[in-house]
Amino acid sequence: METFALWPPALLTLRLAAVTTAILLLIATPLAWWLSRSHNRLKPAVEAVVALPLVLPPTVLGFYLLIALGPQGFIGAPWLAATGETLTFSFAGLVVGSVIYSLPFVVQPLQTAFTAVGEPLLEAAATLRASPWDRFLSITLPAARRGFVIAATLGFAHTVGEFGVILMIGGNIPGKTQVLSIAIYDRVETLHYGDAHALAAGLLVFSFVALLTVYGLGRRTRTGWRS
Amino acid sequence: MNTAAPPSTLRLRLSLRHGDFALAVDETLPAAGILALHGPSGAGKTTLLRCIAGLERATGGFLSHGNATWQDDAQAAFVAPHRRRVGVVFQEARLFDHLTVRGNLQYGLRRTPAAERRIGLEEVVAALDLAPLLDRAPQRLSGGERQRVALGRALLTSPRLLLLDEPLSALDRSRKDAILTFLAQLPARYGISLIYVSHTLDEVIQVADYLVLLEEGRIAGHGPLADVLGRLDLPLAQRDDAGAVLEAEVSGHDERYHLTRLRLADQHLTISRLARRAGEKLRLHIHARDVSLALNPPADTTILNVLPCRITAIAPADNPAQALVGLESGGQALLARITRKSCDQLGMKPGITVYAQIKSVALTL
Numbered sequence: 001m002e003t004f005a006l007w008p009p010a011l012l013t014l015r016l017a018a019v020t021t022a023i024l025l026l027i028a029t030p031l032a033w034w035l036s037r038s039h040n041r042l043k044p045a046v047e048a049v050v051a052l053p054l055v056l057p058p059t060v061l062g063f064y065l066l067i068a069l070g071p072q073g074f075i076g077a078p079w080l081a082a083t084g085e086t087l088t089f090s091f092a093g094l095v096v097g098s099v100i101y102s103l104p105f106v107v108q109p110l111q112t113a114f115t116a117v118g119e120p121l122l123e124a125a126a127t128l129r130a131s132p133w134d135r136f137l138s139i140t141l142p143a144a145r146r147g148f149v150i151a152a153t154l155g156f157a158h159t160v161g162e163f164g165v166i167l168m169i170g171g172n173i174p175g176k177t178q179v180l181s182i183a184i185y186d187r188v189e190t191l192h193y194g195d196a197h198a199l200a201a202g203l204l205v206f207s208f209v210a211l212l213t214v215y216g217l218g219r220r221t222r223t224g225w226r227s
Numbered sequence: 228m229n230t231a232a233p234p235s236t237l238r239l240r241l242s243l244r245h246g247d248f249a250l251a252v253d254e255t256l257p258a259a260g261i262l263a264l265h266g267p268s269g270a271g272k273t274t275l276l277r278c279i280a281g282l283e284r285a286t287g288g289f290l291s292h293g294n295a296t297w298q299d300d301a302q303a304a305f306v307a308p309h310r311r312r313v314g315v316v317f318q319e320a321r322l323f324d325h326l327t328v329r330g331n332l333q334y335g336l337r338r339t340p341a342a343e344r345r346i347g348l349e350e351v352v353a354a355l356d357l358a359p360l361l362d363r364a365p366q367r368l369s370g371g372e373r374q375r376v377a378l379g380r381a382l383l384t385s386p387r388l389l390l391l392d393e394p395l396s397a398l399d400r401s402r403k404d405a406i407l408t409f410l411a412q413l414p415a416r417y418g419i420s421l422i423y424v425s426h427t428l429d430e431v432i433q434v435a436d437y438l439v440l441l442e443e444g445r446i447a448g449h450g451p452l453a454d455v456l457g458r459l460d461l462p463l464a465q466r467d468d469a470g471a472v473l474e475a476e477v478s479g480h481d482e483r484y485h486l487t488r489l490r491l492a493d494q495h496l497t498i499s500r501l502a503r504r505a506g507e508k509l510r511l512h513i514h515a516r517d518v519s520l521a522l523n524p525p526a527d528t529t530i531l532n533v534l535p536c537r538i539t540a541i542a543p544a545d546n547p548a549q550a551l552v553g554l555e556s557g558g559q560a561l562l563a564r565i566t567r568k569s570c571d572q573l574g575m576k577p578g579i580t581v582y583a584q585i586k587s588v589a590l591t592l
Contacts, residue, residue, distance in 0.1 A: 123315075124321035128334050128381070139323060145325075
């Protein structure tokens, strides 16, 4: 009987979640800032697009990502030309998919936190000689720091728990694209219930601790988010 | 001081519409000393203040302060609030909760170039009694404490112009008086001019040198405080607490009767003993309802204070039984509210000399 190593899928999952969360914070911060301040006509449309992963079946998202990331896709083709590798069935492909899939979980808490900072404080800072960029760094960011912790935790945890999208675009290559949720599915299919138990219990505990962190912070700050 | 410098003025030509409310202002106002912006709620005081600070942008407007042009829509010019050197004390303090009181005070100070600093941290802390609060979080301050910190924070940017939007509405009487006294010293001490928004006439009378009356988005009248208060054609004169302000100087005390003598030009007033030294200048508020008139110097009266005056104008009061009489004594305006019947029976008319009997004198600061 083959021996199954629990650690490679766990480490791969953590690496994916860490990279995804870092990229998400970079993308979501300006996006959430714009959404919290804009009165643009396009704002509802942008909000709807950001929230799509919340309602779409992961297979739908995964299907379109598979096409877009594929060797002929509008993301996959230039990637192939630039790096000589395909995006599908690769770690980079998983990152792209995860960033899109977890986007609302990072944007929404940040948007809520930025909105809560409120125009009055920023106006006060302006009359105290702070430029717009200075106001963002000195008022908005510190005041929204709990929002950042919540956003990062949710983005990380949600990426860890991702299944459908990964299955569609990443397949199930051990050590390369086989993340925890896929590994569990794989172990159950092959009737290795012991392995599945170990992995599933680990994810359960991790997810609970992550949510406890989020709700603990949320209760203190009354920062809510929609999901 | 360079006497050739242009007089410091605030040139305003602003119009703005917010739903039903419209602001339309086209005036040149003095930007020296303390200018009070007074009017009922909803008159547009806060909106006008926000335009001056650059927090709101009026359309097709022009706004300049001294040599600095802040907005000129003909040139598509608009100076952002953080470049205007205008300090603002908002009605609701607006302290930064993620900083301590000290952090709040230093916020603007750190962003003020050393060459522009005229007021130091220690000075502000001492003047506003902030030392016990420095390490506290803003959430743990009372309303009055928050306003003192907000005032200190704004002062530490060494603004050219300090805008105060009903800053004392949350404060009790004694704190109010202490802060008003401090505010009154700012123009002379630091060369800061103030625009003080208040719908409380008492506060305005205590601090203002110049009064601008705002009504329904328009300037209904403006001028030196005593002139505006002495005018009969403004709605202000119809109020029950209408009255004139007089500048007086303490000339001495009468210890036997516990009285203080005040000098106004060539006249004297006697009021209850004040803890003020001879030579100190005072501002008195004399309500129109406390002034009665006689054609001859009254004899055998219990009223101590009688000033010979010349009638400058007579106007009907909103109350049909009464008339308002504008008076002038030693160059200062006085206001009396008398019955229309007495006015006719005694043949009161502009130009004649009468004797104003003053029943009570209120001290403003």
